[in-house]
Amino acid sequence: MNRLVSSLRRPFWIGPLLIFAVWWLAAAGQWISPKLLPDPVSTLAVLGTSVYDGSILGDFWGTLQRTLASFALAAALGVPVGIVLGSDKRIYGALEFAVDFFRSTPATAMFPLFLLIFGIGEESKIGVAAFSAWLVIVFNVAYGVINARPGRVLAARVMGASRMRIFRDVMFYESLPQTCVGLRLGVSYALVVIIVAEMFIGAPNGMGRRIIDAQQVFDLRQMYASIIATGCLGYGLNLLFLTLERRFVKWSGK
DSSP: OOHHHHHHHSOHHHHHHHHHHHHHHHHHTTOOOTTTTHHHHHHHHHHHHHHHHHTTHHHHHHHHHHHHHHHHHHHHHHHHHHHHHOOOOOHHEEEEEEEEHHHSSGGGHHHHHHHHTTSHHHHHHHOOOOOOHHHHHHHHHHHHHHHOOHHHHHHEEEEEEHHHHHHIIIIHHHHHHHEEEEEEHHHHHHHHHHHHHHHHOOOOOOOHHHEEEEHHHTTTHHHHHHHHHHHHHHHHHHHHHHHHHHHHTTTTTO
């Protein structure tokens, strides 16, 4: 209860209010042509109507499903691979270039390859998003394992703990904060790639398709409303993972 009260006291509303104020001033002062920037009140009204009549819910749910599917695949494969890489610096050194190379390659550049392999169905969109998130998760998990505090590892060795025991009871828990960072980044990457894939690969539904469809018919209020809804989805996922991290990794930073 005390945590809830303290969270409500935080001025989290300042950011949204500032964005609304700048947007309203820009629209009212016509800093940008009204044909390109509708006022925020009417845009939020369109968003509210879309939620009320349910027209946006199918697209929202479609994007959420694809994002979670690609993230789950990336996490299931990325965490164990990252642990293996981080547990042996020789293996990490041998594969570091490959991981960094593909991590630095824009995911959109991989679209043609995944289209050739999986076709234009759901598999290509989920595959390219999972690949992008997987690289981020692998890098962060490996980094967390490698940088486990040497003092605690040494203390466990002095007390006679086996290598497996050290890894399970020391290195694993030491790496969890960085692993959580990788998971948060991974779900964000997955959402970004899914949105772009829905726009340019195509999808039967999804927020990316909704945004590009509204842009093509010049329905700017609907376009901005869909962008706001997509931003809320990304913020909500990030907040969920941050809450889980604070709940289960209480020793982070200590």
